[in-house]
Amino acid sequence: MNVLIYLVPMALLLGLTGLIGFMWTLKSGQYDDLDGAAVRILPDDDIEN
Amino acid sequence: MAEVLDLSRFVERSDNGNAHMTLAVEGVGCAGCIRRIETGLKKLPGVIDARLNFTQHRLAVDWRDTEIDAAKIIETLKTLGYGAYPFAPERVEVDESRRAKWLLKCLAVAGFAAMNVMLLSISVWSGNASDMTQETRDLFHWLSALVALPAAAYAGQPFFQSAWGALRARQLNMDVPITVGVVLALGLSVYETATHAVHAYFDSAIMLLFFLLCGRYLDQAMRRKTRQFAGNLASFKAEFAHRFDADAKLTRVPVSALQRGDRILVRPGETVPADGVIVNGFSEIDQSLITGETVPRAVDAGTIVYAGSINCSGALTIEVAAAGTGTLVDEVERLLAKATEAKSRTVRLADRAARLYAPVVHATAALTAIGWLMAGASLHDAIVTAVAVLIITCPCAIALAIPAVQVVASGRLFRSGVILNSGDAIERLAEVDTVVFDKTGTLTLPDGLVDDRAVDPDLLERAARLALSSHHPLATALARCVRESVPYPAAIEEPGRGVRAFIDREEARLGSAVFCGLANKAMPAPADEGEASTICFAHAGRCAQIPVRQRLRSDAAAVVHALAACSLDLIVVSGDRLEAVRPVAARLGIRQWRAELTPAEKIAAIESLTSRGRRVLMIGDGLNDAPALAAASVSLSPITAAHLTQARADALFLGDRLEPVLSAILVSRRAKALMRQNLALAIVYNALAVPIAVVGLVTPLIAAAAMSGSSILVTLNALRARVGRAPILPRDATSPPVKAHDPAVEETDRVDAGRVVPRSAAAGHDCVEHNILAHETLEVAR
Numbered sequence: 001m002n003v004l005i006y007l008v009p010m011a012l013l014l015g016l017t018g019l020i021g022f023m024w025t026l027k028s029g030q031y032d033d034l035d036g037a038a039v040r041i042l043p044d045d046d047i048e049n
Numbered sequence: 050m051a052e053v054l055d056l057s058r059f060v061e062r063s064d065n066g067n068a069h070m071t072l073a074v075e076g077v078g079c080a081g082c083i084r085r086i087e088t089g090l091k092k093l094p095g096v097i098d099a100r101l102n103f104t105q106h107r108l109a110v111d112w113r114d115t116e117i118d119a120a121k122i123i124e125t126l127k128t129l130g131y132g133a134y135p136f137a138p139e140r141v142e143v144d145e146s147r148r149a150k151w152l153l154k155c156l157a158v159a160g161f162a163a164m165n166v167m168l169l170s171i172s173v174w175s176g177n178a179s180d181m182t183q184e185t186r187d188l189f190h191w192l193s194a195l196v197a198l199p200a201a202a203y204a205g206q207p208f209f210q211s212a213w214g215a216l217r218a219r220q221l222n223m224d225v226p227i228t229v230g231v232v233l234a235l236g237l238s239v240y241e242t243a244t245h246a247v248h249a250y251f252d253s254a255i256m257l258l259f260f261l262l263c264g265r266y267l268d269q270a271m272r273r274k275t276r277q278f279a280g281n282l283a284s285f286k287a288e289f290a291h292r293f294d295a296d297a298k299l300t301r302v303p304v305s306a307l308q309r310g311d312r313i314l315v316r317p318g319e320t321v322p323a324d325g326v327i328v329n330g331f332s333e334i335d336q337s338l339i340t341g342e343t344v345p346r347a348v349d350a351g352t353i354v355y356a357g358s359i360n361c362s363g364a365l366t367i368e369v370a371a372a373g374t375g376t377l378v379d380e381v382e383r384l385l386a387k388a389t390e391a392k393s394r395t396v397r398l399a400d401r402a403a404r405l406y407a408p409v410v411h412a413t414a415a416l417t418a419i420g421w422l423m424a425g426a427s428l429h430d431a432i433v434t435a436v437a438v439l440i441i442t443c444p445c446a447i448a449l450a451i452p453a454v455q456v457v458a459s460g461r462l463f464r465s466g467v468i469l470n471s472g473d474a475i476e477r478l479a480e481v482d483t484v485v486f487d488k489t490g491t492l493t494l495p496d497g498l499v500d501d502r503a504v505d506p507d508l509l510e511r512a513a514r515l516a517l518s519s520h521h522p523l524a525t526a527l528a529r530c531v532r533e534s535v536p537y538p539a540a541i542e543e544p545g546r547g548v549r550a551f552i553d554r555e556e557a558r559l560g561s562a563v564f565c566g567l568a569n570k571a572m573p574a575p576a577d578e579g580e581a582s583t584i585c586f587a588h589a590g591r592c593a594q595i596p597v598r599q600r601l602r603s604d605a606a607a608v609v610h611a612l613a614a615c616s617l618d619l620i621v622v623s624g625d626r627l628e629a630v631r632p633v634a635a636r637l638g639i640r641q642w643r644a645e646l647t648p649a650e651k652i653a654a655i656e657s658l659t660s661r662g663r664r665v666l667m668i669g670d671g672l673n674d675a676p677a678l679a680a681a682s683v684s685l686s687p688i689t690a691a692h693l694t695q696a697r698a699d700a701l702f703l704g705d706r707l708e709p710v711l712s713a714i715l716v717s718r719r720a721k722a723l724m725r726q727n728l729a730l731a732i733v734y735n736a737l738a739v740p741i742a743v744v745g746l747v748t749p750l751i752a753a754a755a756m757s758g759s760s761i762l763v764t765l766n767a768l769r770a771r772v773g774r775a776p777i778l779p780r781d782a783t784s785p786p787v788k789a790h791d792p793a794v795e796e797t798d799r800v801d802a803g804r805v806v807p808r809s810a811a812a813g814h815d816c817v818e819h820n821i822l823a824h825e826t827l828e829v830a831r
Contacts, residue, residue: 004185008192011168012165012192012196015161015164015165022157023154023157026150032102032104033104033105034104036101036102036103039079039080039103040080040083042080
């Protein structure tokens, strides 16, 4: 059972990373324009001819 | 003299001196629009960044002030084909989006904690069934506590705050049992963990918070969406005024920037932007938006005019007495305050349920604990059972039963062109048994339609091209049927009389009969034209009298018929003249109608209906309707309505058709039925689960699972509100063939910045035409 000593903190840490990541996406406004993100991938004007 | 556009009120400065502005953009529909707008603007020298929010239809632009100005940016967008209006978010909207963000954060924290605590809990349960040592179990319980306690403290805030607010006001709401349940479950779990017990209930508490937050967030999201949409509409309609600056130069300023004592110029065809006194000029003004009276009133220097009146003929200089809060608007506001107060007395279904339910929950839990103690159980067992009861009766299902249906139904309404201002409007719409219509702008369209049957097409085209040079409402209606949109050069508008220009070296005149020299010529009046407004045109010895009439919304008759079929009583209540109201009512087959009513009389009419136990839906658009809208138990306004009226209406409908009114009622009725079903489901669930919990057969965890199950059931049932049948209107057999490019139809919902829609283009006269256009699909701005 000694394996728990590092496995459990690791699991929690991973979860926390996810949470922090979500908070960051929220703060950087990535949910402000959900419909826009869906259509912005369509034009391919970033491709240099 | 080129007029300067002053948008400084909307422009923000960043620290490095660059300017920033948010614009509400009209006409955005596809991915191509994003690129056209963004690259189009970025090509301009001085523009640093332009980013379009496709969800909200708002554009954020940053630019260097030294190289380009705000007016140029708006102009560029116009040439790209998009109307753009400076946008300043309202306080409410800012608050709502901040709250939505906060709820989402709480939801994320609760979700994170729920996942981890459940992982630990499942380990403990399987360990309990096999060979877990007590030390490991304690470790897991302490780890759960480590995650759950801070998470609950953070994610529970929306509930704790609301519960505390209610308790301080000596009331109980749904959040009180939630808070008590969560706090008890957590406290008990800590105690259990400290005493090395087999069970802890961190998982129940945190799952509870997670599910509740989901419901709250959805509810919030619905309200925010309508707010955003309404915010855009408000800026599409934001008006501009021409202000005389100190050096007598004209500046275009947003109406909200006007101050008392400012002198403004109001040109013919424009709306008076603020209450004030006429300093010079004479004209006729159309006060139909305020009084419902469509006959223009002659005004000259010294006359007081009110915001919202339309200047028909001459240019006026007005000294602003009070911008935004004029005397007349004050009066209307006063009536509104009274009427709104009366309405708030009716209690919402959800609140009614909550008020009944919350004390019952607490009492049941307390009685369970006391009962078990008296039966000789230990304090610990008694509390565990009581917590299980508290959680299983937790009003999740009941709390979700109504909001979930509201969210789904309002999405459905949104697609049929109805925008809700208040969430509980659905309940009230469903109960309606009487529908009261205003006439002008509600049953009829706000803008006039030229009757081109009697006029020679060639002559009409010339008249329409000449009309492009005029601001008069009648001319605006006429200009809409122009084929070649090129105004004649050197056209001169004579305020109050008409417009003239030389066409092929012969003078052409468009305007009043006198102006065109037709005053004493007996014009053969076409048959049923008695009530139409006419505009005259004379050129090279030929002349024409062009009728412009108010027309019914294309599907008015069909909708009225369908509403009557839903066993609703229909009444027309109008501020307009008797002769104007009677034919409309007759044509629509509405037997009850009243004309020439003042705003106060409209309220009285509605109140007398209400006092007879009627539930009244009021549909109106004018400023004079606003108090009546508030007095009715529920109200609808077309999107072209006056500002104040829109703010008062429970819901707005889009487009040229009246059909959204019918959808609103049908969808609401269905939604109400689903709400009742959901409540019934929740009650049945409780009736089954509570006795079992009271007897002590349920641990808090099973309670939490059962509670979630019932919530999911209720939510799924709510989704059925999405699939309701669309109301099908019978096609009128007599309807004329579809005009693919009827300009009047295309103009739907287009609102210009400087000019409020000429609500009553056929100002002064009312003639109504039974003009059923084919049923185009209503394009709802997304």
